[in-house]
Amino acid sequence: MNKISVVIRNKNEAKSIEFLLTVLNKFYKNDIDEIIVIDNCSTDNSKEIAIQNSAKFITVEKFSYGSSANLAMEISKNEIVVLMSAHVFPVSHDFFKLILDKFKNSSNQLAGLRCLHYSSDYKLYLNGISVKENLNGCGLMFACSAINKNVWKDQKFLDNIITNEDKEWTKRVVNKGYDIQFVPSIFCYDIKRNSKQNFFRFKNETIIQYQLWGKSKTIKQIFQDFFLENMGLLKGWILNAFYSFRKMIFQIKFYLNKPRKI
DSSP: OOOEEEEEEESSOHHHHHHHHHHHHHHSGGGOSEEEEEESOOSSSHHHHHHHTTOEEEEOSSOOHHHHHHHHHHHOOSSEEEEEETTEEEOSTTHHHHHHHHHHTSOTTEEEEEEEOSHHHHHHHHTTOOTTTOHHHHSOOTTEEEEEHHHHHHSOOOTTOOSOHHHHHHHHHHHTTOEEEEEEEEEEEOOOOOHHHHHHHHHHHHHHHHHHHOOOOOHHHHHHHHHHHHHHHHHHHHHHHHHHHHHHHHHHHHHHSOOOOO
16 A cells, blocks of 8 residues: 545536646645546536546446445546545645554454544544544545445445435444544535535435434424524524624724824
8 A cells, every 4th residue: 555546526517627637736736646527427527637636537327425435446546435525625744654553553354544624523533533433434434534445345335325425335344344534634614505505405404314324303392493493584684784884884983083104
């Protein structure tokens, strides 16, 4: 295990993938053996950008999260595969070196590495919490995680899973005796979803949370969530309107009575 393949999943994220590929080629070129873009029928110029940045470009028409992850592992030529979304980018200067060292110094039972992004990631990592103690919090997140291809050959991803293919795989491989660990490779998750996208994500995650962890809410909890969410929105609107008014008043007073320049 001495080389790394990077596979990026993309759909109409030309601006994001251009930045990611620029970062990879500028700062990590010597750490990466190959870059592959798996694209879900983008209609923007993602393909041209990928080719200009020396990345292999593969189009997948019938996309699913599980099947795209399996394809990523299948076409990668190295034993260490870093799966990334187009809207992430590595930050730490030794991002890939840490991943490589972690695999080199671990047993063949190491199935994957979760990189750090959320504040909860840092806390779990610094507190030494293992994946057996917290499958969800310490398990892989395919927005940016490294995978042992040899373990994948034994336990492939589910092709037909709606979402959370990373969490399902985590649960399965840990039950089989493999390990997943944190690696202090830091990345930025840079995406803004609209209401429609958030609702689509919510539906899928509600289903998979029940399928994987048996979590579901009662009718009472559903109505409570609805009430609290909308009360929060109303409160936020009132506060924003109040401070917007105060800003206007302040600017008028400032305009009429400006302080002396320094």
